[in-house]
Amino acid sequence: MTVGLVVVSHSRKLAEGSVELAAQMAPDVKFYPVGGTDDDRIGTDLEKAMAAFEAGLEEASGDGLVVLADLGSAVMTAESALEFCSEPDKVLLADAPLVEGLVAAAVAAQGGSSAAEVKLAAESVRFGPEPSDTAEDSQGRGEPIDSGVFELINPMGMHARPAAKIAGGLAGLDVEATVNGVDGTSIMELMSLAVGQGGKVKVEAWGKDSSKAVEYVRRLVEEGFGEL
Template sequence: MTVGIVVVSHSSKIAEGAVELAAQMAPDVELVAAGGTDDDRIGTSLEKVLAAVEQSLVDSGGDGVVVLTDLGSAVMTAESAMEFASDPDAVLLADAPLVEGLVAAAVAAQGGSGVADVRKAAEAAGYRPAEPADQAEGAGVVKPDASGDFTLINPLGMHARPAAKIAGGLSGLDAEVTVNGVDGMSIMALMALAAGQGSTLRIEARGKDAQKAVDYVRRLVEEGFGEL
């Protein structure tokens, strides 16, 4: 079993489309769409969201459920559904961008992360400018605790799936990581690098798990992100 994920949107098409996208990167994760009203208009439905949460609780086999939403009122609907759920303590609401957060959460769940780490992966997916690598502390320069240069060998380079695998895996580590100067936990920032096959990724990491972070990215790159 893996952590289940519920997507709450004002539009059934948005929820279903987001689930379809994430499923391409996390085929073993139970993803449930709960979009639109009961008569398929724009809006949210407490009954529909509660049913999705209950289905996900069953499908996850006790591993827990993470809920992602689009707009403000969807959050309120999700919170109400969580209160009425059969096991509310097993359901966590993520404060994350819907699509990017969903992909990062799904990749983390696919990798076997627990419910708290899946929510953390979703919430870490929002774009944040990376700190400059050469920022000064007093008279010195902050150098990475670990670093590495790796050449992309997969045919499509840094597209959505590799970016999601990098961001999702790094989110569970105690390290600040940059990839070619951008936040390694931001799927959008990684994709914006437009790094094709043959491009070099410069990984710099700081923190307790710095070497683990660099080694994690190295393995992904050397394995071609499973696309070879």
């Protein structure tokens, strides 16, 4: 089994749509979308969230659950459900953007990461650079500890699935990594590279897991991100 993922949203369609997207990257992961009220209005439902937690805990077989929520009251609903669930120590709430965080978490779970690592993968992604991530700061890190240049062989190049696999894996490592100069843990930034088949990606890494990061991307690229 793998870590299960619960999505708590104000909208049933948003919860189910987010899960539909993430499931494309992680076919072996169990998802539990919770959205809307019993009469299908916008809102959150504590009983639905509690039921999802219990179903996930039963099916996760000890691997645990990671929960993502869309807005403030959904977070409160998830927190309340956690208080009442049978095994609260096996449920982790992630503070992450719903869609991008869910995709990164799904990729990490698909790869066999622990619940803590899946949570970290979700929380590590972001939509754009933080104020400190300027070109000056990037240069201030000095030369990368490890690096590699790899040619994309998958037919569609750097689209959503490869970007999610790279970001999800790198987010779970103790490393700062860039791919063609952008944040390697940001799905959106990786997709913006628009590198096609035959194009090259340059990975540069700093930190304890720098060699693991470069090797991880190399393996993904050489395997065609599982798309060949």
